[in-house]
Amino acid sequence: MNDPGLVPYLAVGAALFGIGVAGILSQRSALMVLMSVEVVMNAAVLTLVAFWRFVRPDRFDAQVFAIVAITIGAVEMAAGLGLLLLLLRQRGSVNVDSARELKG
Amino acid sequence: MTAWIVFAALSAVAIAAAAAMLVTMSMYRAGLYLMSSLVAIAGLFLLLGADLLAAVQIMMNVGGMMVMVLFMVMMMMDPGGESMWKMKRDMGMRGPGALAMRMPNGPPPADPKHREHYQMMAEMAMTTTQLPWAIAVGAASAVGLGAVAITTAWPLATAAPNSDASVEVGHLLMSKYMIAFEGAAFLIVAGIAGAVMLGKREGAPKAPPAPPSAPAVDQHEHLHPGGHG
Numbered sequence: 001m002n003d004p005g006l007v008p009y010l011a012v013g014a015a016l017f018g019i020g021v022a023g024i025l026s027q028r029s030a031l032m033v034l035m036s037v038e039v040v041m042n043a044a045v046l047t048l049v050a051f052w053r054f055v056r057p058d059r060f061d062a063q064v065f066a067i068v069a070i071t072i073g074a075v076e077m078a079a080g081l082g083l084l085l086l087l088l089r090q091r092g093s094v095n096v097d098s099a100r101e102l103k104g
Numbered sequence: 105m106t107a108w109i110v111f112a113a114l115s116a117v118a119i120a121a122a123a124a125m126l127v128t129m130s131m132y133r134a135g136l137y138l139m140s141s142l143v144a145i146a147g148l149f150l151l152l153g154a155d156l157l158a159a160v161q162i163m164m165n166v167g168g169m170m171v172m173v174l175f176m177v178m179m180m181m182d183p184g185g186e187s188m189w190k191m192k193r194d195m196g197m198r199g200p201g202a203l204a205m206r207m208p209n210g211p212p213p214a215d216p217k218h219r220e221h222y223q224m225m226a227e228m229a230m231t232t233t234q235l236p237w238a239i240a241v242g243a244a245s246a247v248g249l250g251a252v253a254i255t256t257a258w259p260l261a262t263a264a265p266n267s268d269a270s271v272e273v274g275h276l277l278m279s280k281y282m283i284a285f286e287g288a289a290f291l292i293v294a295g296i297a298g299a300v301m302l303g304k305r306e307g308a309p310k311a312p313p314a315p316p317s318a319p320a321v322d323q324h325e326h327l328h329p330g331g332h333g
Contacts, residue, residue: 003107006260009148010253012115016141018246019122025238026231028207031131031176035138039122042145042165045157053152055258057265060272064281066157067273071288074164075295081175082299089305097232 009050016043030087030094034080041073110151118144127201129192129230130185135173142166156270191228195221205230 016039023036045066052062084094091098121141125134142165149158188205197204207229212222232238277285 004111004151006258007253008111008115009152011250012118012148014246014249014253015119016122016145017249018242018244019119019126020242021245022238022242023126025241026235027126028230028232029131031172032126032134032230035125035134035172038138038165038169039125039141042142045161046145046148049149049152049154049157053154053265054260057153057261057263060269060276061280063154063157063269063273064276064284066154067160067277068281068284068288070157070160070164072291074168075291077168077172078295078299079302081172082302084175085303 006050006054009054010047013043013047013050016040016046028095028097030080030084030096030099033096034077034084037080038073038077041069045069107151111148114144114147114151117141118148127203128185129188129202129205131176132173132184135169135176139166139169139173142169153265154269156273188228188230191224202230203235206235207231207233209233 020036020038020040020043023039024033027033027036048062048066048069052060052066056062087099088094118141121137121144125137125141128134128137142161146158146161146166149155149161188202192204205225205228208222208225212219
């Protein structure tokens with residue numbers, strides 16, 4: 001039997017993406033929503049790396065792209081945590097449905 | 105064959121941990137589950153031959169997750185989820201973990217006993233009323249993406265990457281993708297500044313009140329014995 005090819009990796013990425021989408025849509029705590037976003041981002045990066053390995057292994061541009069994507073994910077996490085801290089101070093909870101009004 | 109076994113183990117951990125993150129009642133455990141999912145994905149990167157990305161993944165994402173777990177322990181009322189478990193047990197609710205803690209649907213019932221239960225759930229619920237739809241959309245997108253992955257004829261390459269990835273990526277970052285690299289640096293600075301600005305406590309005491317004058321003078325003289333600048 002050969003080593004796992006492109007399609008198994010894409011299937012894992014698809015499963016992770018689905019789990020992340022379900023989490024984003026269903027969770028009530030903004031912290032859990034942020035963590036589900038992280039799952040989706042990782043599914044995307046996994047897919048990207050799989051494509052690099054099996055479609056264009058001679059070009060390393062995809063890895064640069066993945067590094068930039070991971071960086072953006074980390075920054076998004078930091079900014080999101082700052083927002084959560086603000087929300088927690090103002091309203092006493094981080095539930096997304098307690099932040100229906102945008103006015104402070 | 106070995107690669108298949110490693111692949112199956114890593115992807116099972118990645119998917120199961122991501123699912124367990126949504127099911128567990130404890131925020132703290134959810135963070136740890138996400139961390140193990142990220143580590144398993146780093147293992148998949150290694151299996152794909154992207155060593156540099158595996159290292160980056162562990163350093164940035166897993167490290168960031170660790171900070172998030174610390175945040176949870178500091179900020180959440182009940183990071184371990186113990187009171188949630190107790191409530192779930194007391195109410196005799198069935199279903200997998202947090203997915204059972206769903207927001208009640210519709211108007212509050214008239215019966216006072218049920219009404220109390222309703223209000224408690226409305227306050228403590230961990231998932232919204234949209235949970236079945238969310239699961240359906242997630243499953244549908246996973247199945248759809250999987251179908252696309254299987255049915256598309258990908259232009260596969262037969263060659264394996266032969267040169268050292270970190271050297272190549274370093275050269276690319278410093279030549280062709282210089283602007284992206286610098287832009288990422290700028291983005292990180294902006295992100296730090298934004299997070300600090302958002303997290304800054306408004307109307308906080310600006311400085312501690314000045315200490316009584318005598319000790320301050322002592323300290324001053326202690327620091328500058330000559331007293332002549």
